[in-house]
Amino acid sequence: MKMFGNFMILAQGLSVLLLSGLTVSEVYLNVSPNRLEFFIRESLSLTCLDDGQPAVGWTAMKHSGGHNLCRPGLRDFGTVNGSSVILSDLDNKDTSFYWCEDRNGQRSEYVTIQIEDHAILDIPARPVIIGSNLTLHCIMRNGSTVAAYFFINGSLVVPGPEPEPQTELNIRNVQKSDEGSYSCVATTYGRSPRSRLRVRDPPSAPTPPPPPIHLRVSVNVTPSLQQFFTNGPYISVTCVEDGQTVDDWMVMRTIENKTVECGGSCADFDRFIVSYCSLAFYLNFTGVYWCESKSGLKSDQVTITLTDEHLILEIPALPVVTGSDVTLRCKNRKDGTVSANFFKDGILVGDKVQEFTISKVQQSDEGLYSCSTDETGSSPQSRLRVRDPEETPPSTESAS
Incomplete structure (x- = not known):
């Protein structure tokens, strides 16, 4: 607990540091491989991305040891390779914080990377999208999976009088409530570090x-x-x-x-x-x-x-006329129409139904709709457009 307490103090100190600059959500730090935990002697790369492309004018930054703020290529902060920073042959058990920053002091969200020598949790560095599925493993240095007990916020995920170690932890239809600090304990190999699972709304x-x-x-x-x-x-x-x-x-x-x-x-x-x-x-x-x-x-x-992905929402391409009826369906790539939850502007409007019908559509029904199932996650969002039948558009001649 003492080490975790120091980790929290370091995180709080970094939060104060980052609050001194403007956080920009569009630019993010990409970690490859996509993990928050690594073994000693492993390597990883850091790249500042904007919409999937290298962010021009942005640099990966590091905060470690409570006070040290380093730029790539200096001291123990990796080597620059094109638009990426390569950290090779990690040689110390360590907890460091990384983010992207431009010359004007704008900063991305920070990422916590931890180095361990016995067991690690393969928890993703990038936030997980709401409605998707996630599987966590406890892995050894040779990359193989080991049966373990999984914890969230310090509590055993599968409690019981005689709980058994699990080969993996499956989180289906991830929700904001699944966000938290995760770790695993393997009987022979010890405890992994604690790392935070971040959850985001779908684009x-x-x-x-x-x-x-x-x-x-x-x-x-x-x-x-x-x-x-x-x-x-x-x-x-x-x-x-x-x-x-x-x-x-x-x-x-x-x-x-x-x-x-x-x-x-x-x-x-x-x-x-x-x-x-x-x-x-x-x-x-x-x-x-x-x-x-x-x-x-x-x-x-x-x-x-x-x-x-596995799901789409069957929603009309053309606007729906007020007073008419419209039926939305959730379609699986393999099975066709399936029972699903339906959402309007992120709010549940249909709970595990085969189809969602809106009778006598009104302007208030216009909005972004999507569907999801526990097994296959969420569909994209699409806008249902509503038009008044009495609204007569101008002709092409008069519009000019």
Whole structure:
């Protein structure tokens, strides 16, 4: 307990240190391998990332021993290799704190890395997304798994009069309540360090462009859904008016802050014929789509999501008219429609049901919907859009 108390004092001191700068959530410190605990003589790399790419102008920083603040390449703080810092041949049992910082003093969240010589817990360095599944193991120096007792916040996870050691700890459908300090104890190899499991909300749906001008021309998706599995069918996106494809309009999309026209890049779109676009399942076509005329007039827009996870939410691509009924379903990659929990803006609205029906849809039903199961985690989030049937959009001629 004394060592853990010193660990807490060090963590509190670092918290005061980091509060002196602005914390930036977009930039994060990536640890590879993705663990918080390592054995003596192991190696790891640290990289400052922004949206999965090296963050320009950001540097990995270290706080160790209570006071020492070191930059990469100095004293005992690794070697610089491109945009990464390599810590090789770790040689001391140690608890150190690492984060990313730029020249203006902006800082990412910090990561606590601990070095041990007997047993470690393979707990991830990156936060775990709510609704996902997680398995923890107690491992030995040679990398093999060993049966152990698992603890959270100092309490045995599977208590009992005669508890048995477990080969792994499974946490299904991770929730914020699962956040805490985890450790394992192997009878022969001793106790691992304590490391904190961090839990985060799933990323929100891509932010759409500013509200478009509502025209008679609309963007039509076939099948009329917003979420699709990888290895699925081709998806077509067309510009239509009164159910007919219109000329002189182009399908546009924004993905990863880049806006392109259909056919503008061979890697982005499979094939196109002016106002018709076919998306291949093996390409990443997640983004915001709309139709646009040569004069700059725009249709309504829709967010299409391609996922390689296990669940999708069947939610209509086009807006739902107020007063009508809409049914949402949760679809498993292997089993089709499954019973699931349904969420609106992160709040549970349907508990383990085969389908979720909204009768006489109103404007208040508009929002971000998702579904989840205990076995396979969560689907992406998609927005249900609601329109008033009495709202008559202007014609393409009068809109100009």
